[in-house]
Amino acid sequence: MCETCGCGGDASAGLQLEVNVSLMEENRRLARENRRIMENMGARSFNFMGSPGCGKTYLLEKSIAGLGNRFRVGVIEGDIETERDAQRIRAQGVPVVQLTTGGACHLNAALVRKGLEELKAHGGNRFDLIFIENVGNLVCPSDFDLGEEVKVALLSVPEGSDKPAKYPALFRRASLFLITKMDLLPHFDFSVEEAVSLAREINPKIEVLCLSAKTGQGMESWFQWLMHQ
Amino acid sequence: MHELSLVHGLRETLHRLSDEHGGRKVARVEVAIGRLSCCVPTTFSFVFGAIKRDDPLISQAELVIEENDGDDVVLMRVELEVSDDV
Numbered sequence: 001m002c003e004t005c006g007c008g009g010d011a012s013a014g015l016q017l018e019v020n021v022s023l024m025e026e027n028r029r030l031a032r033e034n035r036r037i038m039e040n041m042g043a044r045s046f047n048f049m050g051s052p053g054c055g056k057t058y059l060l061e062k063s064i065a066g067l068g069n070r071f072r073v074g075v076i077e078g079d080i081e082t083e084r085d086a087q088r089i090r091a092q093g094v095p096v097v098q099l100t101t102g103g104a105c106h107l108n109a110a111l112v113r114k115g116l117e118e119l120k121a122h123g124g125n126r127f128d129l130i131f132i133e134n135v136g137n138l139v140c141p142s143d144f145d146l147g148e149e150v151k152v153a154l155l156s157v158p159e160g161s162d163k164p165a166k167y168p169a170l171f172r173r174a175s176l177f178l179i180t181k182m183d184l185l186p187h188f189d190f191s192v193e194e195a196v197s198l199a200r201e202i203n204p205k206i207e208v209l210c211l212s213a214k215t216g217q218g219m220e221s222w223f224q225w226l227m228h229q
Numbered sequence: 230m231h232e233l234s235l236v237h238g239l240r241e242t243l244h245r246l247s248d249e250h251g252g253r254k255v256a257r258v259e260v261a262i263g264r265l266s267c268c269v270p271t272t273f274s275f276v277f278g279a280i281k282r283d284d285p286l287i288s289q290a291e292l293v294i295e296e297n298d299g300d301d302v303v304l305m306r307v308e309l310e311v312s313d314d315v
Contacts, residue, residue, distance in 0.1 A: 015250055015309045023238045023260075023302045106231055140231050143267045143300075169265050169300065 027144055030109035034147025037116055043074070043127040044229055047146050049170055050154030052136030055180040055213060057085045059154070060131055062213040064092040066223055071128040076115040078107040078135045085133065095123025106140040107132070109147055129226070138163065142170040150229060153199075153206075156181040157188050161195035164202060171199045176207050176225070183212040232272045235302055236280055242304055243287055252309030255290040259306040263299030270294045273302075 022028070038045045048056045057077075064073055075096040077085040086098035097118040099111050112132060119130070132148055134141040142151070153174035155163050158181065164171040171177065177199050179192060196208050209225060211218030243255050262270050274292055281287045295305070 014256060015252065015311045017246060017250065017307045017309065019242075019246065019304045019307055021242065021304050023235045023242070023304060026238055026241075104231065104234070108234070139267050143231065169267050172265065172300075 024143070024145075027109045030113060031145035031147040034109055034112055034116060035149070036147075037113075038130055038147060038149075041116075041120075041125055041127050041130070043130045044150070045130040045132065045148040046150045046152055046226075046229075047132045047134060047141075047148035048152050048154060049134045049138075049141045049174070050136065050156070050180075051138045051159060054136070054154045054156040054159065056133050056136070056154055057088055059178070059180060059211075059213045060133060061088055061092055062216075062219065063131075063222070063226070064089070064094055066219055067129075067226070072123075072126060073129045073131065074119045074123050074127040076112060076119060076130065076132045078111070078133060080104070080135060095119055097122065101135060105135055105137050106144050107134050107146055108144045112146045138167040138170060142173050150175055152176045152178060154178045154180050155195065157184045157190045160188075161191045162198065164195060164198040168202045171206065172202045174203070174206060176209065178222070179208065179210040181212060181214070182210050182217050183215045232268055232276045235268060236273065236276045239277070239304060240280060240284065240287065243290075243307065246307055247286055247309060250309055251311050252286075253312055254285075254310040255287045255307060256310050257291045257293065257306075257308035258287075258304070259293045259295065261295050261297055261299070261301075261303045261305050263297055263301050265298070265300035266302050268302050270296060 050056055073094045075089045075094060077096060077098045079085055080101055080103060083098045086096045089096040097115045099115050132146060151174040153170045179195060192210060199206050209218055209222055211222055262268050277292050281290060
């Protein structure tokens with residue numbers, strides 16, 4: 001009906017809809033399904049996020065080597081291009097799937113679903129630990145729930161201790177903050193105290209570990225943390 | 230960069246709402262963007278402008294963005310043009 005005069009003409013009328021739906025809702029729905037899939041596989045799952053070059057892949061290589069045969073580990077690698085990271089992980093002898101986003105700066109739940117199906121095809125249905133390495137980026141990945149149990153934020157010493165204040169979203173959502181490349185501390189003006197206090201201003205409950213995958217410093221505490229998760 | 234995937238999600242939602250309510254065109258879209266969402270409002274507008282040109286349902290839609298202190302991107306309100314004879 002025409003609202004002006006009540007005639008039955010073909011004038012258009014506006015319809016106001018109160019929607020109130022998150023544009024992230026579809027990703028969240030898929031993430032909830034991923035969470036259930038990984039639980040059914042018996043796995044604890046970890047989403048590693050940090051800048052390009054902060055040492056995510058190296059930490060995974062050294063962690064897989066250090067954990068030895070104690071756990072069945074599966075890895076999902078996210079990158080914009082190439083199989084390079086998957087090749088490094090494969091050399092450690094564990095099942096790995098490389099996801100390439102073709103330009104996107106983060107993984108999303110739909111991609112990880114595909115990764116989980118491939119991981120099952122390569123490595124079977126049972127895992128103790130699933131490590132998901134996100135695209136190197138301190139900003140966008142934290143916005144996308146993948147269905148992981150634990151979000152891990154990595155920051156390397158050369159990046160500077162002011163980064164938790166400058167990139168708050170990741171540190172707000174992570175439950176563990178790993179300060180990596182601690183062997184470089186003597187060469188940089190990085191204050192561990194500043195990094196930790198800035199992160200805790202944003203997220204008072206965040207746990208912090210300092211390590212160097214290269215020298216092995218702090219790695220035993222990291223393994224203990226992983227095992228008690 | 231992920232404004233593009235958000236806008237694609239928005240477009241799908243607008244098509245679904247329009248189908249459900251017999252909408253001919255989307256006249257107005259109100260989106261709330263949280264400052265902690267890592268979504269940049271100007272980029273979101275830019276991408277929406279680029280996408281809407283090729284989509285008759287939303288080509289005339291006015292996008293209104295409100296910013297808040299949250300960490301989410303939420304489609305708040307939609308105004309649809311509906312045909313009288315629906």
